[in-house]
Amino acid sequence: MxxxxxxxxxxxxxxxxxxxxxxxxxxxxxxKFSPQDKYGELRRSMKKSEVKEEIAE
Known part of the structure; x- marks a missing residue:
């Protein structure tokens, strides 16, 4: 749990x-941190788009 x-x-x-x-x-x-971050680029691009949406509102 x-x-x-x-x-x-x-x-x-x-x-x-x-x-x-x-x-x-x-x-x-x-x-968890991993030096071989397979999804790092995707995560950063999603975070950027979320920030842009918040600014647009």
Missing amino acids: KMRKCLVCKIYTFKEKCPKCGAETVSPHPP
């Missing part, structure tokens, strides 16, 4: 759904 975080109300729980608001929870832990 691993700790999870609700992105809506920012509380930590062990459940798949937030007990406070019912939203899905995610793992608050970052991915």
Whole structure:
């Protein structure tokens, strides 16, 4: 059983759904570091597009 975080109300729980608001929870832990980062380029491009969307709003 691993700790999870609700992105809506920012509380930590062990459940798949937030007990406070019912939203899905995610793992608050970052991915493990690897020098051979297979998905690094994809992750960075997705992060850039998310930032651009936030600026456009």
